[in-house]
Each structure stands twice: as C-alpha cells, then as structure tokens.
Amino acid sequence: MPSLDPFFTEWAERRPGQTRSLGRASALLAALGLDADRTPVLGVVGSKGKGSTATTAAAALSAAGLRTVLVTGPSFRSYRERVRVDGTSVDDAVLDALGARIDAARRDLPTVEESGGYLAPSGLFLVAGLLRAREAGADVCVLEAGMGGRRDELRLAGPEVVALGKVFAEHVGVLGADVVEIAREKTLVAGERTRALVRLPQTPEVAAEIDAALADATGGRVGAEVVDPEAEGTEPPPALRPPGLSAASGVLGAAAAARMLEHLGIPGPDRRTLHGVLATVRLPGRLSRHTVPLPAGRAPGGEAPDAEVVVDSAIDRVGVAAALAHARGLWGGVDHVLLCLPDHKDVSGAVEVLGGLPVTAVRLPETHLRFEHALPPHWGRMDAADLTAAALAALGRRVLALGTVYFTGRVLEAVDAPTDRLFG
Template sequence: MSSDRAFFADWRSRPGGSRRSLDRARSLHRLIGLTGASVPVLTVVGSKGKGTAATYASAFLAATGARVVTVTSPGLRSNRERIRVDGAAISAAELEALGERISRGLQQLPGRDELPGHLAPAGLFTAAGVLHAKAAGADYLVLEAGMGGGSDEVSLFPPNVAAMTEIFAEHVGVLGDTVVEIAQEKARVISGTTAAVLSLPQQPAVQEAIQDFVSQRANLRVDVLDTRDGTLPSELLPPSYGRWNAELGCSAAARLLSLLGRELPDPGKLRQVLESVKLPGRLSRHFVPGSKTEIYMDSAISGAGVATALRMVRRNWDHIDHVLVCLPDHKDVEGAVLELAGYPVTFVRLSDPHFSFTRSLPENWAVVEEDKVTPAFLSGLGEHVLSLGTVFFSGRMLNVLNAPTERLFTA
C-alpha cells in the first residue's frame, strides 16, 4: 500500500453501520509516533468558507517570514494539495512517504472487534499534515476541520486560536438535529488550552450556544468579527462573502502572533503576499482549453450562495449561456432550484458512492454523469458558463480545465 491509497484504506474496509472513531485515531497516532502538534496551531471550523479562512490565515503568518504548514480538505486536483507548505502542495514523494508511515500504523492497529469504528480519510490527512509540519520545520500549523469539530481529528490537536466561519443547518442528523446542536459540535474543537476564539457573526441562538460552550470549556469570550468595517483593504481580499472569511483568517493569525508575543508582518510584505493569493473554485474565472468558453466557478452549496454567485457573475457578463450544478442530497438543492429558475441548467452527478443524488429536479434540467463533462462538452454550452457545487465538484472541474492549483499564495 502506498501514496494516497493508505489514507482511504480503513474507511473503504469499514463494515456497515461503522462510525468514525477518535479512539481508533488516537491508537494510530501512538503507533506512528504522533504525540501532538510540535508548533502553535490555528484551527478553522464552520459550515462554509473554512478553506478561504485557512488560506488567508496561512498567508498572513507566512508574510512574517515563518514556515507554515496548512491542512485542508478536500484537495482540488490532487490529494497532495491537502497538505501545503507556504501555500504550495507537498510533492508526490513526500505524500508517498507519509502514506507509507500511515500504512505501517494501520497494519499494527487492533482488529475492529477490539477497536471498533473507522478512520476518516480527512483525519488521516490531518495526522499526516501534523507529521509533515515537524519534518518540514514548520513554525505554525493551520488546520481546517472537516465536517465536524469535536468529532473531527483536528480536535486531537488543541488549537491555540480557533476561528469559526458561519455555521448553518448542514449535516442535520449527523452532527446534530438542529443548527444549535451542530454549532455546539463544531465548538468542541476548542480545548481548555485554547487562548482565543474568533467568529464571524452567527444566528443569535448559534452565537449564544457557542459562547456558552467556550465559556465553560476555556473561560473565554468569543470575539465576533465586525463585518461593517473591514481591517484590510478590499482589493487584497476576495469578493463578496469570501472577504469576511478572509478577514477572519487574517484576524485569527494576527491574534495568534499577538498571544505568542511575535511581530505582525511588515505591511508591504503582507500586501505582496495577500495580492498573490489565488482561490480556485471560489468565484474564480477560467477558460476551457482550446475554446472561447469562459467558466465562472464557485463552490456554492445553498440558495444564498447561488444567488451571490449569480450577482457576482452579472458584474462581469451581460448574460449566462448555461449553468452547471452539482449538489448532493445533503446540500440545499431546493434553494438552488429556486435561484436558478429561468436559466438553462445541467445537473451533474458524481460517481463517488458516498454522495447521493435522489432529490427531485425541474423537468427542464438536463442530468449527466461526471464523466460526460469534458472540454468539448463545456465548449458546447456557450461562451459564458457558470459552474456551481461542492468543493469536490469544483476540483473535478478544475481538473477538466487543467487549471493551476499547486500554489495558493507566494510568500
């Protein structure tokens, strides 16, 4: 077993009804010699915008001249992109070595009769990223939580600073039965050693639940970012809602530096680094190779996200020829349907078995499998095509377009 296969092995062999197990993760960590993070940790949790916040936090820290390892999920075009050093994906050889170390640990794990449950791929990439941070001589580690918080392996590496993006009712019935329960689960990433918690404005009940938990767990007040007046020039940040996720990441990084008694980045250097940030798949624009077709791509997963993407597109295009949509059942399919009324739409279904596509769709929407989405297919949809859906789908689209994703910023 080698390369990225090791990261999916335990998950693929899980029995029916198996649940993600932090006890199993702890056991594996001991077997591979992972005793915790060796450097300060900044962790990002939330329902949407975590990747943007983690990228900008990493860029802010890297602007000080420090080495920063970032772990996000999923990758865009490659699983190497789940682990980055100063914005750049690790090499194939580095991922191979990490996979071999994970594989050796898996072979020594007790059987499921003794240690039930399974290891999520995202959690194994988190473990690999923490290992790589030590090997690479990192100064900081930025972790993006996967679906949860307390149930996610990032919770095994207590953060010095936690940043919380907007939390809404996603994964109901998995993380909790209400948005408040989901918020509480995500807040469980915070430990008694966490020194600061920053958050975007939340729904009142969600904000109250987060504050209650943080007060009990870490005796802290949650610092809520004031989105009425940003602290960084708008030209250095992504457009629309992405700006506040980026502001959150930068604010959390600044707080981490302050808590550690370290200097903030030089303003000129910070501008240079932030100007270099690229966020493929998040309101990004691309051309289909060999054609005049332009793709505007966004990882919108809700009606509100779709509405925002449409609004941003209209600032640059006078019309939209076609819209591609890929939303599994657990996303806001109904909201997307409402917002896209009147547009020609093709719905794309992914082949991954852990995604379900059973929701009712408008009769006038075309439906295709992902293998049908090729450059020739895209160029046949017109010159202005909007692509919307999960980060997984954006990654597939970026691959079809052969878009550069190896580096997110230059320090």
C-alpha cells in the first residue's frame, strides 16, 4: 500500500477559509524542473465524461506508437490508478517514489500560510504524472482536469491540445453562476502553449462563450474545432465507442489525439491499428458489467445463475435513464437498483426515472457529502460500509448500481473488478 501523505497532507491540514493555491503549485513545478522541461500535454476538461475522453485519447496515441502517461481521477480501487503508463497503473513502489520526490520539493517551498493556500491532491497527482512521464521517457501526457479552468493545475501544465467535453450546470456557484460562465471558466485552461482546442457540440450560448474565452486565452491564435459524433464517418465507428452517453467522449478523445499527433508531426495510425487498440478499451464504472463473486462455500455450476451488476457513474436524470435502458437491453429487466447520489446531484430526476423499481439508496461516510434529500418511503436504505458481494447477490441476479464515483469505486471493489489496465 503506497503512502499517500505527500498527496493529501496539506489538504488534510487546511484551515477554514484556506483554498488551493495555484501559485504554490506553480512554485512546486518550478522546483521539480517541470515548468520548462516537461512532456507535451493533451488536457481534458468538461462537465462529464472526462475520464472516457482521456482514456480514449491515450489509447489512440498509443496506437500511433507513442509512449503515453495518463492521469485521471478519481480512482476506482487504488490511488495507483491515478497515474498510468500506456494504460496500466503504476505500482506501489513507483507511486511511493513519485510522492517522495514531490514531498521533498514541497518542504523547500514557503509555508502554506506564506503561499496563501494549500496544494490540492488532484493537482499533486497531475504533478506526479508529469514526473513519471519525464522519468519514463514518455512521448505525451494525457491529463484530466479536476473541475477545470483557470483555477486548475492543468492550466499550469500548459496543454498544447485541449479536449473540451459537453458543458452543463455542474459546479454552479463554484465555477460560475450559470452554464455560460462555467463554459468560460473551463475554456480558460488553454493558454500560451495551446495550439488546438477540440470540443463537442454545445448550445449556441455556450459555444459563443467558448469561442470568446479561447480568443482571450490564446490571443486569437486558436479557434475551436467541433467534432460531431452524429456526423457520418466520424471516428471511431459506433461499435468501438464507449457505451451509452460516453460514446461522444470516445469521439472527442480520438479527435483530440489526432490533433496532438498533427502538432507533434507524427503520422496517425492506420484504421486497422487504431480500431484494434480501441477495441481493447475498458472503462470500469461506465456501464461496465461484472459477475458478482460466489459466496464462500458455494460451488460454481449450481442451479441458481450467477448474479451480475452493471455499474455506472450516472449522476442525473439523463444518465440514470440511459443506464436503465442499457441494463434492460442487456438483461431484459432489472431486479434491483442501488443508487448513491448526494444532495447536490440530481436526486429528484433519478427518483422520477426509477419509478416503481426496487431501489436501495446508499449513503457514503464522507463528511462533506449530504444525504438528506427526501426519498420514496418504499426504498431501502444501506450504508456504504455494508456493501459487499454477498449484499449485492442478495438483491437479485440483475443489479444496476448507479451514482457518484466514490460509490461506484466501492462497488467495483466489492466484485473485485480488474481496474489496473484500461487498454492494450
């Protein structure tokens, strides 16, 4: 088990009113020599689907023969998964070594009080990815932003190519007062080094704000390129896109990878090679299907069929409806739904979509999350600590698990899902 203190110490010790400090993060990058000597970066921002976009982009770049470091978050089962080389998580020893180097440089910085803020864990994993890329001789980094925008450490990395997913009203009041302001904030991850921004179709108001913000960030050098998943011939073909609502993210990731290859002057892979690698992409927690492990003492091949669970990080009405339709398409029906949505997610929308289905609401222990939204009285209740393979199997043979990534990671842990390798 790697030591996580270097990544979480300042966040855990933060005082009321303290915020993350990009100035401190910039000083850390300079102390590690990453302000100038760093691997080319493809940055991924958006309101949803960043992990699917980043993973597809990394797989497409690997198909072209590039050694690729991928940084995503949150993790599924282990923090090692936050940093991957060619789709595979670093091991404990590597993460420990990265953390030790970061911690040594951090200790030479001015204090948190002098810096005016702390180093955020998501930014420190991004720094770890940049370090690992340099050590491993990687050709390119694919870095997923946290919330994204000018206040995200990704901006400090200076992405040459930006992939901007669909923007909607997530983090209202944090990144902006409405979706237009949020779109502007996310676009401002671009900067002096940016040479291309590829985005999914947006509403006219959001598209106009993205164009204006991009012009401001790049001095008018860069114009947004729109990739439409519905256009005929768009890569990859539908059969090789991630399932459900993540399909558009796969298209965006492939398009952004193509722009990065153009920037680097490297020929793209032929379609057969590209499709072969994309066919290996696996996205845990994105409509992923898993067999629930047999209870102790039960031999395989018994009369009762194995229970299965489909796991998806749906957080709103649209996502829940898409996941329910997907599960019904696989199984013909759903025996039970596990749902874990804190109050700031679209709980009302999920309640409407799930209707009269048997549902158990799961409560997480994280103190910053609230679970006080009124729920149908016939729904069951469960604490996340009680989530085991046996508990899943007891709900039926066809279980749909939906909710925040903190929850879906626990489900993947319960069924011992493979999460260390995303492609290849």
